[in-house]
Amino acid sequence: MRAGPADRREVWLVETIVSGMAGRYATALFELAQEAGSTDAVAADLDRLKAMIAESADLARLVKSPVFSADEQLKAMTAVLSAAGMTGISANFVKLVAQNRRLFALPSICAAFTALVSASRGQSTAQVTVAEPLSDTYYAALKEALAQKTGKDVSLDVSVDPSILGGLIVKVGSRMVDASLKTKLNSIRHAMKEVR
Known part of the structure; x- marks a missing residue:
């Protein structure tokens, strides 16, 4: 089945909203959250995590600093997520981002995810x-x-x-x-x- 003009416009809009590495991660998370029917829960978790990063200088340094190893970032983020009560898709995703040494992109990923959720709701x-x-x-x-x-x-x-x-x-x-x-x-x- 060929995509019509409206479908192409929607694809262009999504590609415009999310681009680059952060966009790819956000798109993968968005698709996973949609499949699981937990888009709202994941969005709420990411908003909470983003607020935690903004409020804590130590957490912001952990996220942004290239000095920490992937293992150190993973252990620290696992503790933060556990203390915040975050589980499921959101927690697993953040752990994956930490393992891949992409924690520095977490704020951009959160913003791209929010944009995708908004676009899906019109x-x-x-x-x-x-x-x-x-x-x-x-x-x-x-x-x-x-x-x-x-x-x-x-x-x-x-x-x-x-x-x-x-x-x-x-x-x-x-x-x-x-x-x-x-x-x-x-x-x-x-x-x-x-x-x-």
Whole structure:
């Protein structure tokens, strides 16, 4: 059976969402989670793991540092997953990523998985970078504003980066709005240099 235009468009969309090594891992996990009927559970586990990495400097160092061996990363991640109560597909997947020395890509894999889940639901994913965690009120307001702007239900993939100083950076698809204080200060600094 040949793929029609709608099928080709869907394949192109998925290939656009996920690319590279992180995309391949996310796609494999997504397909496995769909087959097991546990997409929501895996998504929740990955969100929790991503939050744990953001909150713990030690865990972030373990994930990002090439100094640790695959065995050390596997043992440490097994302990972290056990302490967090994560089991099943999610835990096995993270262990596989650690064994393959790809733990550094875990945040990108989580983001790609979230994008795949959103696309499968007809949603759009917005990658949001903020200087400090969003309150529930601001989270809901941002989600509603993006839904009105895009005309779709939007899921938010929020990451905290204190280096932006304030404001936020929002990326939906190929569109990006950088309303960070750091960018505004750099623009002012650049303008001041031109005046001299």
